[in-house]
Amino acid sequence: MPANRFNGYTDLGVGIGLRIPHYRHILEKKPTCDWFEIISENYMCDAGRPLEILDRILEQYKVVQHGVSMYFGSTDPLSREHLKRLKTLVKRTKTPFLSDHLCWGSVDGTYSHDLLPMPYTFAAAKVTARKVREVQDYLEVPICVENVSSYAEFHASEMTEWEFLSEVVEQADCGILLDVNNIYVSSMNHNFNPYDYLNNVPHDRVGQIHIAGHSKYEKYVLDTHDHAPIDPVWKMYEQAIRLCGPTNTLLEWDAHIPTFEDVYDEALKANRFIARAMKSPASRATSKERRAPVSAGR
């Protein structure tokens, strides 16, 4: 299960997101790191420093692309320019697979630059799956779609988020980038049990897992990626490994970024949870046992 057709049969281990404050350290010290995830859009330029840095990273490390603006769920047609630039980058990085989000973010050619939540409807699943297939066919690399954190739900929804995710990936025949922190954040904001989500997605399609930190406010939880993951998120990660097997894992840290060593040490905690998950039998946690507290006060 770890290496599957949705992640290009890779068993990458534990990586971190490649971020500007770490460039110098990485290029000068060449620290050990199983792999880096890059934000595709940061390197979809014609030339200049970003591509120079990327090429130097590619000489030393495995890199997987992660996008933030394909907007599979938007009813807008795909942008040809975006696809062309993305394909150029795919050829450069030789990414074994590629991920972007299960969300929408543009309407009539205007971009929000945000990851907006989908209405969980069959029509939306059909539109989304169609676009995932189109992108996958054009880029000729496997695609994993990532569940997003959300702060709003639509009246129009016809199913749960995990049912929607399952519907999309089955129709598109693509993989899942399972973000356990996003599941946690959304469960806090929408009062569902995160283990219901974890237990009910097609585990054989999970090609990668994201972990990250978030911020708790008085009335909601925000996906800020500015802390280490909290214990309940690590526990969810352990359960995800139990269900999916050891899977390509990546820690995201995007604000108040500590040193490279601190971020990578935090990421490597994943190995402890992988070891624990492998020791205990695969079992689906019951909702009552695993229900996380809903109160999110700060």
Place this chain on the structure above:
Amino acid sequence: MVKKTVKTRSAQRSSPSASPPVSGRRQTEAELRDLQRLAFACISQPLGPGNATLTHFRDGRTMQEVAAGFIKPNDRLTSLDRIAIYNRQYWFRLMDCLWDDYPGLRALLGLRRFEKLRIAYLIEHPSKSFTMRNLGNHLVDFLEKHPELTAPLETMCLDMARFEWAQVVGFDGQEKKPLTVDDLLGQDPAMLRLSLQPYLTLLEMDYPLDDFVIAVKKRDASMRSEASNAVETDRVEKKPRRSRPPKAGKTFVAVHRHQNDLYYKRLEKPQYQILKALGEGETLTDACAAAIVGDGETDSSENPPWLFNLQTWFRSWAELGWFCRRDKA
């Protein structure tokens, strides 16, 4: 109340609206598009005082009513509260991008006017690209159209907007295979037409904004360093001091990059004119002739003294990699 109801229905017909879920009937693709249009219209509405979501939607309905029509509330947040999270994120993200890309314009205008300008610009020119890199690409046109936003510094702000956009282009703009000095040797100047690198921008400014921006960036960097122990829990744009505008002075600058570092290179007027003419497709001979004509300081019957520097200039420009072959028509 009746009047209000009639107005609301009328407004709903001319505005994007989301159909409420009908039991037993699934959403259609057309309804999905309408829902996304409505949601986008709500989250992209300008923020009100204190960065709060406006109380009314653009069609006159209350935002409360509009949000409740398509967003579920929960036990802690109303439908409007939930839309407001995305509304703030939308504006903060785009405003931050312009803040980062236009420090010079910000320093000239001061925070309050820069804030007003950013909002007005984003309302008229929301992002049309998958990348925020292109967010400012209409700013020059916008400022030409709205001089009231920068008065009495209209010319200076226009120069600054051009200068700062040139830096965006210079940072990661396309680079073609450069022509070397050897490639240029032996070429007939009357026939030689060159192209300039796409990442290179030539600017004729009425103010020495290159020095001004360097000073602003230095100041901002030192402010960031001073504030490095502060934990940012909220979005705060720090110490937005307005800087004293520079005195007028014709300035010619090439914004370019070398070994992937961004540079501003001062040019003499004839250098600017030659490069500009070359970029416009003139032959080398015609480009130099244009510079001689444009050089008001020299009697047209004699060669200007800078002509003796021409070879040095071209060698330097070629070494910087500024020249490339013209695309075939």
